[in-house]
Amino acid sequence: MLQKQQKSIKNNLPSGQQQNKNMITQIDIKIGDSYKLTRKLCIGSFSEIFHGINLQNNMEVAVKLEPVNSKHQMLCYEAKLYKYFFSDGIIMDKGIPKIYQYYTEGEYNIMVMDLLGPSLEDLFNICNRKFSLKTILMLAELMLKRIEYIHHRYILHRDIKPANFLIGSGNNQNKLYIIDFGLSKRYLQRDGTHIPYRENKNLTGTARYASINTHLGIEQCRRDDLESLGYVLMYFLRGSLPWQCPKANNTKEKHWSIMEKKISTPVELLCQSFPVEFAKYLNYCRNLRFDEKPDYNYCQSLFKECFQKEGYNKDSNFDWNKIEQKQ
Structure with missing residues (x-):
C-alpha cells in the first residue's frame, strides 16, 4: 500500500493549472516494499510523475501514478505501448524509455520506468x-x-x-x-x-x-x-x-x-x-x-x-x- 510518511506540502503548480483532487500532495512515500517516492517531477491532467528509488538495488527510477477512479484511464494502455515498442527485437536506438513494472495498488495505477533528464x-x-x-x-x-x-x-x-x-x-x-x-x-x-x-x-x-x-x-x-x-x-x-x-x-x-x-x-x-x-x-x-x-x-x-x-x-x-x- 502507499504509505504516507510526511505531512502534506503545498504544490507549486503553474499558474492556472488546477490540481486533480486525487493527486498526491506528499513526498517521501513508500509503495509496498519495492519503491520509495522522493520528489515530484511533474504533473499532468490525469497523472503525476515522481522521482523514485528502488529499495532493492537503490536504482533511481521515474514512477507515474494515475488515480484508479480517474475519468480517463490511460496508464495501462500507455504501459502496453511501451512494452510493444520493445517487443520488435530490432537492435537500434529507439529513444523510448524502458518500463520495469505496471500494476495497481490501493487507489493508484502505477508505472515504473527509466528516469530521464529534463524535457x-x-x-x-x-x-x-x-x-x-x-x-x-x-x-x-x-x-x-x-x-x-x-x-x-x-x-x-x-x-x-x-x-x-x-x-x-x-x-x-x-x-x-x-x-x-x-x-x-x-x-x-x-x-x-x-x-x-x-x-x-x-x-x-x-x-x-x-x-x-x-x-x-x-x-x-x-x-x-x-x-x-x-x-x-x-x-x-x-x-x-x-x-x-x-x-x-x-x-x-x-x-x-x-x-x-x-x-x-x-x-x-x-x-x-x-x-x-x-x-x-x-x-x-x-x-x-x-x-x-x-x-x-x-x-x-x-x-x-x-x-x-x-x-x-x-x-x-x-x-x-x-x-x-x-x-
Missing part, C-alpha cells in the same frame, strides 16, 4: 527561450527519427510537443527520448489497411502544436505528427508562435482562435527570415494525403542540407551543454 521545454527555458540554429537542426534529426520509429510500429503519437521529448540522464545526456503515449493510436488496422478517413473528431493533443487538419476535426494520421513537429521547430526558432495566448472565454473558443490564426498565417510568413528548409518541410507535411506514407528520408535531408550549408560540426554539443560547461 526540451525545460531546456528551452534554461537557455533563456533561445536555441541556436545548430541545436534546432540537430534536434530536428533526432525528433524525426523518434517519430519515424513509432510510425514504423504503426502508432501515431498525437501529442507532439517540446514537453514530450526528454534527454537522458547520466551517460545518456545527449540521447533524446520520446514519451507520453496516453493519446496514441494505431493507424494500421489488424487487417493491414489504413484506418478510414473520418471527420467531426474532437481535438486530441495540444492545440498550440496541432495540425490544421486536426483542428478541422479530421482523423489524425502520420502527416499530423510531422506537421506538429514543424510547429515545435518554429517555436524553438521564433521563441513563440503567432497563435499563442489567444483571448478566449473557454477551451472551445481558445481552440477556434488558434485554428483561425494558424490557417490565416501562411507558411512563408511563419518561417520568414529563417532557412528556407523549414518552410519546405511544413509545406511538404501539409500536402501529404491522408493515408500517404511520409518520405522520412526527404524530411531528414532538408535539415541535413541546411546543417551542412551552415558549416556546422556534428558534435552533439547542444546549447544546454555549453551552459553546463560554463557553470
Whole structure:
C-alpha cells in the first residue's frame, strides 16, 4: 500500500493549472516494499510523475501514478505501448524509455520506468527561450527519427510537443527520448489497411502544436505528427508562435482562435527570415494525403542540407551543454 510518511506540502503548480483532487500532495512515500517516492517531477491532467528509488538495488527510477477512479484511464494502455515498442527485437536506438513494472495498488495505477533528464521545454527555458540554429537542426534529426520509429510500429503519437521529448540522464545526456503515449493510436488496422478517413473528431493533443487538419476535426494520421513537429521547430526558432495566448472565454473558443490564426498565417510568413528548409518541410507535411506514407528520408535531408550549408560540426554539443560547461 502507499504509505504516507510526511505531512502534506503545498504544490507549486503553474499558474492556472488546477490540481486533480486525487493527486498526491506528499513526498517521501513508500509503495509496498519495492519503491520509495522522493520528489515530484511533474504533473499532468490525469497523472503525476515522481522521482523514485528502488529499495532493492537503490536504482533511481521515474514512477507515474494515475488515480484508479480517474475519468480517463490511460496508464495501462500507455504501459502496453511501451512494452510493444520493445517487443520488435530490432537492435537500434529507439529513444523510448524502458518500463520495469505496471500494476495497481490501493487507489493508484502505477508505472515504473527509466528516469530521464529534463524535457526540451525545460531546456528551452534554461537557455533563456533561445536555441541556436545548430541545436534546432540537430534536434530536428533526432525528433524525426523518434517519430519515424513509432510510425514504423504503426502508432501515431498525437501529442507532439517540446514537453514530450526528454534527454537522458547520466551517460545518456545527449540521447533524446520520446514519451507520453496516453493519446496514441494505431493507424494500421489488424487487417493491414489504413484506418478510414473520418471527420467531426474532437481535438486530441495540444492545440498550440496541432495540425490544421486536426483542428478541422479530421482523423489524425502520420502527416499530423510531422506537421506538429514543424510547429515545435518554429517555436524553438521564433521563441513563440503567432497563435499563442489567444483571448478566449473557454477551451472551445481558445481552440477556434488558434485554428483561425494558424490557417490565416501562411507558411512563408511563419518561417520568414529563417532557412528556407523549414518552410519546405511544413509545406511538404501539409500536402501529404491522408493515408500517404511520409518520405522520412526527404524530411531528414532538408535539415541535413541546411546543417551542412551552415558549416556546422556534428558534435552533439547542444546549447544546454555549453551552459553546463560554463557553470
